[in-house]
Amino acid sequence: MTNITASPSDAAQSMVRFDGVSKVFPASSGRSAFIALDGIDYAVPKGAITGIIGRSGAGKSTLIRLVNGLETASAGKVVVDGVDVGGLDAAGLRGLRRQVGMIFQHFNLLSSRTVYDNVALPLEIAGVDRQSIDRRVTSLVDLVGLSDRARRYPAELSGGQKQRVGIARALATEPKLLLSDEATSALDPETTQSILELLKSINRDLGLTVLLITHEMEVVKTIASQVAVIDKGKIVESGRTFDVFTRPVQETTKILLSAASGVKLPDWISSDLKPAPSAGDRAFVRLIFMGETAFKPLTAQLAAAIGPDLNILAGAIDEIAGEPFGSLVVAYPAEPDMLSRAEAFYARTGLTTEVLGYGA
Numbered sequence: 001m002t003n004i005t006a007s008p009s010d011a012a013q014s015m016v017r018f019d020g021v022s023k024v025f026p027a028s029s030g031r032s033a034f035i036a037l038d039g040i041d042y043a044v045p046k047g048a049i050t051g052i053i054g055r056s057g058a059g060k061s062t063l064i065r066l067v068n069g070l071e072t073a074s075a076g077k078v079v080v081d082g083v084d085v086g087g088l089d090a091a092g093l094r095g096l097r098r099q100v101g102m103i104f105q106h107f108n109l110l111s112s113r114t115v116y117d118n119v120a121l122p123l124e125i126a127g128v129d130r131q132s133i134d135r136r137v138t139s140l141v142d143l144v145g146l147s148d149r150a151r152r153y154p155a156e157l158s159g160g161q162k163q164r165v166g167i168a169r170a171l172a173t174e175p176k177l178l179l180s181d182e183a184t185s186a187l188d189p190e191t192t193q194s195i196l197e198l199l200k201s202i203n204r205d206l207g208l209t210v211l212l213i214t215h216e217m218e219v220v221k222t223i224a225s226q227v228a229v230i231d232k233g234k235i236v237e238s239g240r241t242f243d244v245f246t247r248p249v250q251e252t253t254k255i256l257l258s259a260a261s262g263v264k265l266p267d268w269i270s271s272d273l274k275p276a277p278s279a280g281d282r283a284f285v286r287l288i289f290m291g292e293t294a295f296k297p298l299t300a301q302l303a304a305a306i307g308p309d310l311n312i313l314a315g316a317i318d319e320i321a322g323e324p325f326g327s328l329v330v331a332y333p334a335e336p337d338m339l340s341r342a343e344a345f346y347a348r349t350g351l352t353t354e355v356l357g358y359g360a
């Protein structure tokens with residue numbers, strides 16, 4: 001298991017730290033007690049966009065709701081910018097929620113209030129004076145590109161515009177941390193991209209830390225520099241998005257990412273592959289191009305090293321967390337001299353490879 005354990009030096013660098021956090025929902029009306037989170041140790045770095053991914057029911061929502069005190073931990077500590085959330089009284093929690101904004105899948109806007117008044121609401125609750133509210137709301141509505149819609153009601157807005165209002169409202173109290181709970185899951189792909197661009201620019205320009213949960217791998221791949229994978233209430237893998245997406249270790253991660261990164265072999269090939277070669281078989285190998293190797297003409301060199309028996313089956317070039325990433329699936333005879341020539345070539349060029357199996 002790869003895991004980020006906060007050391008004293010990175011404690012100062014983390015916006016959120018989960019220290020041995022568990023959450024047990026007690027038994028109720030015929031349901032037995034349920035362990036939703038089980039010993040989470042994880043540090044969310046300051047200033048970054050971090051994604052939490054996992055299957056439905058893995059514990060993502062529970063984890064994120066612990067950060068702003070919407071849930072309380074059954075064991076362990078959740079520390080937000082140095083403050084132990086479990087130790088806060090009601091006034092402390094109100095203060096925390098000014099520091100931690102949140103956006104939701106279904107926007108959660110008040111339908112009876114205009115765009116302007118929805119964004120103003122957290123400031124009214126915080127007792128900010130009218131003039132300061134006006135200044136702040138005007139600039140936030142402008143920041144999210146809705147100046148011409150400020151007097152409209154939610155029902156008059158598209159989904160993307162509603163989420164822009166949600167973002168402006170979440171930023172009203174100048175939080176240090178923005179939590180995003182499936183914020184683009186109800187939006188079409190084009191609108192999703194525009195919301196992700198907005199979140200990216202807010203992260204970059206305001207230095208706001210973003211922690212998002214999503215079942216959409218594209219979202220993480222597009223904007224998150226860090227990712228953690230949660231499965232049955234445990235963090236099973238975490239690290240730089242590029243590393244986790246290009247070299248997933250855990251089976252859960254591989255399944256989650258299979259459609260989002262690299263090239264998937266057609267089923268008619270992958271279902272027939274064996275772990276060891278028989279006479280006359282070919283080796284099916286995935287070549288991964290990243291960093292410098294993404295820009296080198298290695299396919300032609302591989303063809304020269306293997307000869308005319310090299311078969312290129314599938315390929316794609318992609319970008320993960322802003323870094324280029326290419327993947328090519330090739331096949332060649334699994335004969336000893338051919339395999340050793342290929343191995344020598346991979347060693348010489350530093351290409352990352354994965355033997356998918358052997359078959360005809």
Ligand SMILES: Nc1ncnc2c1ncn2[C@@H]1O[C@H](COP(=O)(O)OP(=O)(O)OP(=O)(O)O)[C@@H](O)[C@H]1O
Pocket residue numbers: 025026034035036054055056057058059060061062063215
């Ligand atoms: N208040 C509750 N009482 C009892 N069980 C709960 C409660 N809230 C969540 N759970 C259970 O805890 C588990 C984790 O739920 P959670 O909503 O955190 O998962 P998730 O990864 O966000 O899933 P999804 O992507 O489907 O929203 C689920 O099995 C859920 O049924």
